[in-house]
Amino acid sequence: MTHLDAEHFDQNARAALQDATLRQALRRATDLFAERRARAIGAVEDWEALREQARAIKAHTLARLDHYLTQFADQAERAGVKVHWAKDAAAACRIVAQIAADHDCHRLVKAKSMATEEIGLNAALARADKEPIETDLGEWIIQLAGETPSHIIVPAIHKTRQAIGALFVDQLGIPPTTEPAVLADHARQRLRAHFAQADLGISGVNFGVAETGTILILENEGNARMTTTLPRVHIAVMGIEKVIPRFADLEVFLRLLPRSGTGQHLTTYQSLLTGPSPQDGPRELHVVLLDNGRSRIVADEAMRSTLACIRCGACLNACPVYQQIGGHAYGSVYPGPIGAILSPQLDGHAGATTLPFASSLCGACKDVCPVKIDIPSLLLELRHRAVLSPPPHQRRRPFLERLGFRLWAFCHRGPRRQALLMFLTRLLLRVPGVRRLGPAGAWTATRELPAPPRLPFRRRPEARR
């Protein structure tokens, strides 16, 4: 499939809206998610207090990120972790490839991680002939299909069981089935063979504890446990914003993340790794700290809270735009409301002029966000910036638009002029077909423009008298 890009969000979205199967799959999934989340947080009495605590911890940590990152790296190194610093995607990929080469690793397995998607790690390793096998069921499906994830928690959310069944028949030669349990069992068998042979494991990190140098990985399937246990070397790629100060802070985040993400009290597995464990685990543990634009966001006070995100996916499920078009249309690694604020700010600035506008500002994302990120305000700020400093090719608005606004301004400088303009407008709107002309077409293609009233608004008061 061709990968969509964020600069063409409008076209992507329009195409997605035509895809009935996609919309059906999305509707089902986002409804289910919302229901599960609501049930899970309904049972927590102090939900609001937890959210406020998480917000405050993140606000503090991000404002002192230099301090906490130093502490995290020092503590991790003390525990025997090899810490690497990657200022951008290319540096991070280079580091991972170098570790693989240094340790003569050839069979790579990977647990789902958005940070590694962000840096395009698989493609980079494929160039060295070391493409890792994805081991999370959803990610594996996506890898077999040669696609990209469309949701940060459920990568294959856009695919129906029929599509996945057909994919497995085609790629693995299994007998036809659409039964999720049977499909999952095939995945288990296949991937075990890879796990048994793997010599390098790659994962992301959900939280890094500054106080102890511990990294945490949350999951449900057990593939992250396999990935962090069986291979002799492990590499975890961690965005620098994942640091939290104290070990005890894990409690609040462990209460918030699974409930917001999947509606679980706790995900099935949490792996807490503080250094390598030569006996029954990797002999070497590497952590790659990734900047890729994050230090710029940290420095930007108005936008800093973007980095508080714990990637739960709740804002995607709640977003009326995401619910209709899914993740691919955003054309960036991070879709949905969080993608619309994060992607334009990371290195590459994907969709800086399009994604902040991909929202109705309804505020549903802000209501569900477990760390209380005010996404609508951040979207507005990014819109503001996009308009003030459009990229060179957009700096000058089109001639017709400029002329139109000049005329508009001219006509509003006196009551006579205004009356004349309105009179002409009413006449014009009676001409058949005119309502679909020019820029009006973008609006009226999917909506009815009401017919102009007989009596103009400004004449109504006198008529009433």
Place this chain on the structure above:
Amino acid sequence: MNDRESMLAALRNGLCGTTAPPLPPVLPSPELPGKDCAERFATMLRQVGGACEQVRDLAAAARRVAELLAAAEVRSLAVSDAPELAGVLEALPPTIRVYGPESDRTTLLAADCGLSTAQVGIAETGSLVLVAADERHRLCSLLPPRHLVLLPCSRLCASLGAALAALSSPDGRPRSPTVTFVTGPSRTADIELELVIGVHGPRHLHVLLIELP
């Protein structure tokens, strides 16, 4: 300037002049509704698809383990090095082959069932905490399709917070390089959000709560 220094310098420059809002004190763990820990642990574990039953003492546990293994037709058993398991293993029929933690990976990957204890049980969520420094259960709790766990009731704690506190040594350092929290059997919902139990980790998780130490 090396990479570490330049990345930290970028952060420091960007934050220069910023006053950070204060770090809030750690929230107290929530009070849990009545019920004793064992009962709540069992309820929560069953909710996520695990099995849980109470036995009186280690001898009763040994009998029950033998029954469960026979019922599941287990022929090969991967075990940890927990001393509590010695008596249990003695009571097993000789037809069951037993593999310790130092067995090779291929053997452990092919085992029918794993057997271990857990260091902490969390009543709030029905979770087991596996502390790898105290017991070599990392492989036997993960690779076989079943995991059988003996958990003395004395190791139950009320909340997630209490369990986290138990993981640090007095100087604040973690007691173990690897700790794993396990809440129920392995699961996925990656295909149309339909719940499937048992993907990469064990499909069956069975906990025997032992009342007397």
